Amino acid sequence: MSWRNSLIRHARRHTLTTLKLANFAFAIHFFAEYVAAIEYPSGPSMLPTISAEGELVLDNKLVCRLFPERLLRGDIVTFVSPLDPQRVVCKRILGLPGDTICVDPTGEKAPSTEHVIVPAGHFWVAGDNAAWSRDSRDYGPVPVALVKGRLVAKIWPLRNAAVFRNPSTCIS
Amino acid sequence: MSTRLNRLRELFRASKQYVRDSPPLKWTFRVLYWSPLYMAFVHYGYTIKYVNGRSMQPTLNPNSSLGKDLVLFDRVSTKIRHEYKRDDVVALYSPINPRLMLVKRIIALPGDIVKTLPPYPIKEVVIPPGHVWVEGDEPFHSEDSNWFGPVSQGLIESKLTHILLPWDRFGPLDGVFKRTPQRGRNWSAQSDEFQRKKKREVRVTPNPEE
Numbered sequence: 001m002s003w004r005n006s007l008i009r010h011a012r013r014h015t016l017t018t019l020k021l022a023n024f025a026f027a028i029h030f031f032a033e034y035v036a037a038i039e040y041p042s043g044p045s046m047l048p049t050i051s052a053e054g055e056l057v058l059d060n061k062l063v064c065r066l067f068p069e070r071l072l073r074g075d076i077v078t079f080v081s082p083l084d085p086q087r088v089v090c091k092r093i094l095g096l097p098g099d100t101i102c103v104d105p106t107g108e109k110a111p112s113t114e115h116v117i118v119p120a121g122h123f124w125v126a127g128d129n130a131a132w133s134r135d136s137r138d139y140g141p142v143p144v145a146l147v148k149g150r151l152v153a154k155i156w157p158l159r160n161a162a163v164f165r166n167p168s169t170c171i172s
Numbered sequence: 173m174s175t176r177l178n179r180l181r182e183l184f185r186a187s188k189q190y191v192r193d194s195p196p197l198k199w200t201f202r203v204l205y206w207s208p209l210y211m212a213f214v215h216y217g218y219t220i221k222y223v224n225g226r227s228m229q230p231t232l233n234p235n236s237s238l239g240k241d242l243v244l245f246d247r248v249s250t251k252i253r254h255e256y257k258r259d260d261v262v263a264l265y266s267p268i269n270p271r272l273m274l275v276k277r278i279i280a281l282p283g284d285i286v287k288t289l290p291p292y293p294i295k296e297v298v299i300p301p302g303h304v305w306v307e308g309d310e311p312f313h314s315e316d317s318n319w320f321g322p323v324s325q326g327l328i329e330s331k332l333t334h335i336l337l338p339w340d341r342f343g344p345l346d347g348v349f350k351r352t353p354q355r356g357r358n359w360s361a362q363s364d365e366f367q368r369k370k371k372r373e374v375r376v377t378p379n380p381e382e
Contacts, residue, residue, distance in 0.1 A: 023205070023206060026209060026212040027208040030208055030211055030215075068270050080324070080326035083302040085326040085328075086254060119320075121269055143265070143324065143327060145270035145327050146324060146326050
């Protein structure tokens with residue numbers, strides 16, 4: 001009788017522990033998903049702002065969930081890649097809805113005379129390293145609903161740590 | 173310093189006891205404490221929601237004056253398995269307004285060639301990788317890919333699997349043919365559904381590499 005009781009007690013206790021662990025893990029996960037997260041970007045498309053690897057950045061997820069209209073030209077955003085829904089990519093916003101954009105001034109991926117108007121609810125994005133970036137020149141404007149967060153600061157390595165200030169001055 | 177810390181600890185203990193003693197507070201805290209697990213179930217599992225609007229008539233809300241359909245939304249197949257099939261009914265964020273959700277049917281997958289319908293400027297479209305072509309079942313009241321072009325799969329939020337309410341249409345959304353009898357009132361609806369399916373299939377040339 002006693003061993004059965006102890007078994008039941010053990011099972012109950014461990015179930016509760018497992019559930020609590022899962023609960024804690026999901027709490028962290030949803031905090032990272034909705035409030036803020038530290039991320040490890042990789043790839044050369046945002047050079048020289050973000051190096052190809054070995055840096056950590058702080059990603060503000062709250063702002064674009066609550067106020068997507070606060071994203072401006074010059075902000076660095078992370079979004080789900082339109083060409084591959086399982087990848088998250090990081091680019092800089094170039095155009096807001098209603099802007100007229102020259103698709104590619106260098107004439108490499110499109111004739112340099114081609115212009116488009118960014119449709120409502122979309123952003124025009126581009127990597128800082130235009131020569132090595134797949135961005136709106138390839139897949140066109142990106143819907144706002146794909147945007148996951150805005151990069152706030154670079155936090156690692158410490159000697160390169162910096163806050164990403166919006167460099168754009170708008171003449172409209 | 174240590175006395176101040178002690179006082180804080182005392183305060184914490186007292187408030188804990190206070191919460192433990194009052195059932196409503198205790199239960200609020202308990203619910204808050206376990207909310208991440210609930211959120212996980214909602215985000216990566218299943219939810220039940222009402223569907224608005226008439227763009228999916230007659231599959232959903234066939235008679236909009238009689239009220240809305242209660243539908244089971246499945247996120248396992250979209251957010252974890254990432255599988256999308258033709259003829260799936262999905263809920264997606266509108267590419268034009270991120271605060272709006274649309275319920276549409278997937279017509280074509282990446283690589284397919286679609287014959288578009290009037291508002292779209294081009295006659296035939298090849299769906300780019302990672303995109304789908306979505307349309308409502310009701311061609312006249314639906315703002316779909318014929319308006320805004322192919323949409324990215326990342327916008328698809330969940331898949332609609334079962335109608336739960338009203339009771340007389342309870343059942344899986346993709347199994348309309350299987351569950352209904354051969355004759356009777358449902359038979360004409362069934363053949364209509366079949367006709368619509370054929371019409372959709374005629375407009376799509378599947379990706380040859382599949």
